[in-house]
Amino acid sequence: MRNTKPVLCLLILLLATSETTNADTLARSFPLSQQMMITVFKPRMGGSDSDGQTLWAAMNVPVQGSLMGPSKSIESATRSFSWVCGDRGADGIQCTLMIQKGVGTQIRLNPAKAKFEATGSDSAALFQLVNPNTAEPNTAEGAFRFTNAEGTLSLSARPDHFVMSYEE
Secondary structure, X not given: OOOOHHHHHHHHHHHHXXXXXXXXXXXXXXXXXXXXXXXXXXXOOOOOOOHHHHHHHHEOOXXXXXXXXXXXXXXXXXXXXXXXXXXXHHHOEEEEEEEEOOOOEEEEOOOOEEEEEEEHHHHHHHHOOEOOOOOOOOOOOOOEEEEXXXXXXXXXXXXXXXXXXXXX
């Protein structure tokens, strides 16, 4: 009879390192492709988290139809960063930020940490896709700043500097 304990332990270890949860924000890493997906969603067990709604409102792009319902999408010129929000009706707004290894990105798998940073024309192009002053009060005029309720995800945008950061 074959011993399956090592395989089971490896499977548990992989599951524990590839997905971690912070209340309404979930980070999942994909080690082989050097990607991290950060999802912000409405809590299923009550609560009134508005992070998804704030991120949706911050997107200065037209709403598009999709199989999952109305959605908005932003992507960097290098395609190393994307930000997609979808209105899931009664399930609220769900946003996914995807980072993949590339120019201006840093990814650490365990504990989960990711950063995307753009400057110059790349930042200016992304800034045009964001509604300034829609998230946090006391943000400088003509700038955007967001931090999720858990304090693990932040976005800041100015014409000369765009940063998305996630850290557990």
